[in-house]
Amino acid sequence: MSQRQxxxxxxxxxxxxxxxxxxxxxxxxxxxxxETLQNAGVMSLLRPLLLDVVPTIQQTAALxxxxxxxxxxxxxEAVVKGDILPQLVYSLAEQNRFYKKAAAFVLRAVGxxxxxxxxxxxxxxxxxTLVICLEDFDPGVKEAAAWALGYIARHNAELSQAxxxxxxxxxxxxxxxxxxxxxxxxxxxxxxxxxxxxxxxAQTxxxxxxIAHLAQMILNPDSKLxxxxxxxxSQIAKHSVDLAEMVVEAEIFPVVLxxxxxxxxxxxxxxxxxxxEIAKHTPELSQLIVxxxxxxxxxxxxxxxxxxxxxxxIMMLGYVAAHSENLAMAxxxxxxxxxxxxxxxxxxxxxxxxAAAWALGxxxxHTPEHARAVAVTNTLPVLLSLYMSTESSxxxxxxxxxxxxxxxxxxxxxxxxEPFLYDAPPNILKHVVGQFSKVLPHDSKARRLFxxxxxxxxxxxxxxxxxxxxxxxxxxxxxxxxxxIVRYYSPGYxxxxxxxxxxxxxxxx
Amino acid sequence: MATLARLQARSKFVAQQYYFRNSVVxxxxxxxxxxxxxxxxxxxxxxxxxHIRNLHRVxxxxxxxxRSYSGRQEYQLIVKFASCAMKMNLYNAMAVRIQRxxxxxxxxxxxxxxFYLKEYLKxxxxxxxxxxxxxxxxxxxxxxxxxxxxxxxxxxxRDYQARKTHYLLSTKQIPGIYNSPFRKDPDPWELRxxxxxxxxxxxxxxxxxxxxxxxxWLACTSARSFPRSEILPPIDxxxxxxxFRDITEVLEQRYKPLEPTLWVAExxxxxxxxxxxxxxxxxxxxxxxxxxxxxxxxxxxxxxxxLMHSSSKYGPNSYGxxxxxxxxxKKWICDKG
Numbered sequence: 001m002s003q004r005q006x007x008x009x010x011x012x013x014x015x016x017x018x019x020x021x022x023x024x025x026x027x028x029x030x031x032x033x034x035e036t037l038q039n040a041g042v043m044s045l046l047r048p049l050l051l052d053v054v055p056t057i058q059q060t061a062a063l064x065x066x067x068x069x070x071x072x073x074x075x076x077e078a079v080v081k082g083d084i085l086p087q088l089v090y091s092l093a094e095q096n097r098f099y100k101k102a103a104a105f106v107l108r109a110v111g112x113x114x115x116x117x118x119x120x121x122x123x124x125x126x127x128x129t130l131v132i133c134l135e136d137f138d139p140g141v142k143e144a145a146a147w148a149l150g151y152i153a154r155h156n157a158e159l160s161q162a163x164x165x166x167x168x169x170x171x172x173x174x175x176x177x178x179x180x181x182x183x184x185x186x187x188x189x190x191x192x193x194x195x196x197x198x199x200x201x202a203q204t205x206x207x208x209x210x211i212a213h214l215a216q217m218i219l220n221p222d223s224k225l226x227x228x229x230x231x232x233x234s235q236i237a238k239h240s241v242d243l244a245e246m247v248v249e250a251e252i253f254p255v256v257l258x259x260x261x262x263x264x265x266x267x268x269x270x271x272x273x274x275x276x277e278i279a280k281h282t283p284e285l286s287q288l289i290v291x292x293x294x295x296x297x298x299x300x301x302x303x304x305x306x307x308x309x310x311x312x313x314i315m316m317l318g319y320v321a322a323h324s325e326n327l328a329m330a331x332x333x334x335x336x337x338x339x340x341x342x343x344x345x346x347x348x349x350x351x352x353x354x355a356a357a358w359a360l361g362x363x364x365x366h367t368p369e370h371a372r373a374v375a376v377t378n379t380l381p382v383l384l385s386l387y388m389s390t391e392s393s394x395x396x397x398x399x400x401x402x403x404x405x406x407x408x409x410x411x412x413x414x415x416x417x418e419p420f421l422y423d424a425p426p427n428i429l430k431h432v433v434g435q436f437s438k439v440l441p442h443d444s445k446a447r448r449l450f451x452x453x454x455x456x457x458x459x460x461x462x463x464x465x466x467x468x469x470x471x472x473x474x475x476x477x478x479x480x481x482x483x484x485i486v487r488y489y490s491p492g493y494x495x496x497x498x499x500x501x502x503x504x505x506x507x508x509x
Numbered sequence: 510m511a512t513l514a515r516l517q518a519r520s521k522f523v524a525q526q527y528y529f530r531n532s533v534v535x536x537x538x539x540x541x542x543x544x545x546x547x548x549x550x551x552x553x554x555x556x557x558x559x560h561i562r563n564l565h566r567v568x569x570x571x572x573x574x575x576r577s578y579s580g581r582q583e584y585q586l587i588v589k590f591a592s593c594a595m596k597m598n599l600y601n602a603m604a605v606r607i608q609r610x611x612x613x614x615x616x617x618x619x620x621x622x623x624f625y626l627k628e629y630l631k632x633x634x635x636x637x638x639x640x641x642x643x644x645x646x647x648x649x650x651x652x653x654x655x656x657x658x659x660x661x662x663x664x665x666x667r668d669y670q671a672r673k674t675h676y677l678l679s680t681k682q683i684p685g686i687y688n689s690p691f692r693k694d695p696d697p698w699e700l701r702x703x704x705x706x707x708x709x710x711x712x713x714x715x716x717x718x719x720x721x722x723x724x725x726w727l728a729c730t731s732a733r734s735f736p737r738s739e740i741l742p743p744i745d746x747x748x749x750x751x752x753f754r755d756i757t758e759v760l761e762q763r764y765k766p767l768e769p770t771l772w773v774a775e776x777x778x779x780x781x782x783x784x785x786x787x788x789x790x791x792x793x794x795x796x797x798x799x800x801x802x803x804x805x806x807x808x809x810x811x812x813x814x815x816l817m818h819s820s821s822k823y824g825p826n827s828y829g830x831x832x833x834x835x836x837x838x839k840k841w842i843c844d845k846g
Contacts, residue, residue, distance in 0.1 A: 167796075169796070170793070170794075170795075170796055174793065204796075207796065207797050207798070207799075208796060209798065254640065257640060257644060258644065258647050260644070261644045261647055261648045261651075263651070290633055291633070291636065292636070292640075293633075293636040293637050293639065293640030293641075294640075295633075295637065296636075296637030296638075296640050296641050297640055297641070297644060300641060300644065326626060326629070329626075329630060330630060330633045333630050333633065333634050333637075334633070334634065334637045
């Protein structure tokens with residue numbers, strides 16, 4: 001045969017290989033085909049194609065593998081078991097940028113499913129090559145490598161430590177400064193995954209000088225980037241006071257407050273998460289946030305969104321109010337309590353209601369002024385109904401009970417306490433009656449109101465064991481009134497009067 | 510002898526008389542004796558009574574003087590104690606006055622100042638309002654920008670569409686589809702088509718990278734500098750009539766690139782810039798910016814700055830932070846100081 005015919009055979013084979021691998025890559029984009037592909041044994045067929053002579057076939061094979069591994073973890077395990085990873089890692093170091101991108105995509109797809117698979121990737125030495133890829137010129141390669149590192153570091157602290165030990169953090173900080181938005185996003189997300197596990201890892205990220213760049217990027221108009229940047233900062237700030245102070249020193253206030261007005265819901269959520277993580281550590285940090293007007297911004301943000309987006313904002317108000325009574329008063333004057341009671345009544349989910357109940361309890365527990373501010377908005381009946389309702393989860397019941405108790409122990413606003421006399425369970429009734437017994441001896445107008453509104457009648461009807469605290473309170477309330485009035489309102493008084501009428505003999509002259 | 514006889518005759522009488530008188534006297538003697546005894550006893554009684562009276566008088570005087578003396582002593586003690594008590598009460602009252610004022614002042618100035626709290630809360634609410642306004646403005650501005658961007662995008666799309674379909678423009682012979690003769694006015698799309706410039710065949714998208722090199726520096730300065738363009742002038746320009754120089758020569762001269770001298774080409778702070786660059790490279794490589802400190806407590810040099818509101822000239826209480834036990838040096842046996 002002639003040379004051309006010989007070469008034609010090879011060409012045909014090459015064309016067939018190219019076509020096969022391109023079709024597989026395309027089919028792998030649709031989830032319904034993947035089962036069939038798996039049953040047809042596509043893994044074992046793709047593996048030798050990774051070592052193919054033609055670079056395009058290698059790249060497309062790697063891309064197909066990545067898409068398959070991305071779909072579910074069985075396939076990812078098959079990739080690991082099929083010893084494909086060492087080959088990928090080896091050629092990652094040598095090949096051109098398209099191959100690098102595809103190989104990093106495979107590593108990402110395998111590493112995202114579970115910690116064991118990520119550990120397998122680390123064990124075959126992929127981290128060093130991925131870090132080398134982070135130094136590449138092409139931003140697409142950097143993006144793919146950073147994405148893979150982020151997914152590996154996401155699972156647990158050991159894997160994050162392995163990523164940090166490979167020297168990824170300074171390079172990721174460099175990647176953040178690159179002009180391409182997608183690269184910035186992915187690098188920020190990787191830093192967030194690294195720093196979320198432990199304070200030491202967060203400190204490593206901070207030592208690489210990330211905070212200054214991240215603080216500048218808050219002003220970037222891209223909302224997905226803002227999401228990731230705010231997420232990194234909140235993961236750093238959540239671990240300790242020093243880290244939170246370092247984040248604050250980067251002068252994020254009041255710029256962060258503009259993010260609370262963003263159109264994107266998740267930007268709002270991450271911004272309120274960041275503020276919450278800063279506020280929860282010490283009263284000084286909360287004071288700083290209050291002084292910068294953060295409380296008002298967070299309250300507006302809570303008002304403008306619904307559902308889980310509100311949750312960090314609600315918790316932030318609770319943390320701020322929990323530190324001291326001045327801060328709680330600051331929350332009250334920023335009109336936080338009406339907003340929280342709206343959240344309490346209209347949210348369908350129990351955990352958000354529980355958070356709102358907890359926050360209201362923290363606000364109202366300090367002094368009678370605070371309790372009055374909470375009671376005036378008519379939240380106490382709502383809390384009571386949540387406590388009594390059988391549909392509320394246990395967490396919600398516990399939190400609303402605690403909130404009611406802590407507010408009631410300081411509440412001297414009697415119009416809000418009166419409805420409680422009628423429909424409260426005995427353990428709460430004790431506190432209500434106790435509060436009445438504290439207020440009534442000193443206030444004559446309140447005494448009059450108490451009688452005319454029927455409260456005295458209700459108190460007489462309460463049955464209490466003699467010698468119990470409740471009985472003592474009832475006695476002290478009865479001591480505030482003349483005996484005739486107490487007798488008049490005691491139950492069965494009309495019967496005793498009628499009995500006296502029956503037994504009365506008119507005087508016969 | 511007569512007397513003797515007379516006496517002897519009388520002796521019996523005398524004897525009788527003697528006996529009679531003695532016995533009579535005897536009767537009276539008892540009486541008189543009793544009377545004498547009575548008188549004497551009475552007299553002695555008076556005497557004794559007088560003596561006792563005297564004694565009583567004297568004892569009374571002594572007792573009176575003694576009682577008055579001891580009463581005076583007691584009275585002086587009482588007066589002393591009463592005056593001490595009065596003085597102490599006075600001092601206490603004055604001390605309470607001072608302490609009251611001082612405590613009120615101290616609490617108000619250093620621990621809790623009600624008016625300051627009120628001012629602070631007012632300031633907080635004002636800041637909140639300001640922030641709310643600023644955020645509203647910001648949101649409005651963002652919306653306006655977005656709307657503007659949307660409108661611009663729409664406009665660009667429509668413009669592109671018009672340029673692509675410019676052939677639908679109506680000519681003098683054939684009215685186009687947007688210019689129906691039955692309409693009073695042509696369709697606005699028609700006017701857009703009229704304004705649009707048709708797309709040239711094979712538009713090459715040349716993106717000019719803005720490189721800050723010395724040659725392009727000249728291009729972005731004021732109009733007084735030579736105009737410099739990247740695109741060369743068209744080749745087939747017709748030769749203008751007249752005593753003009755050769756066009757190539759003119760263009761060469763006009764678009765001559767800048768040939769700066771060596772002194773101008775390098776910036777004056779080249780060395781400093783190079784050093785900075787080097788330092789920056791090194792800094793980029795460093796994972797940790799802090800100098801290596803051999804001992805672990807070198808970095809613990811941050812002095813604790815207490816809150817301004819709880820520190821004062823009078824200082825925080827040292828018991829509880831500096832020392833935790835009461836020390837009485839006077840009670841120490843050996844000299845530990």
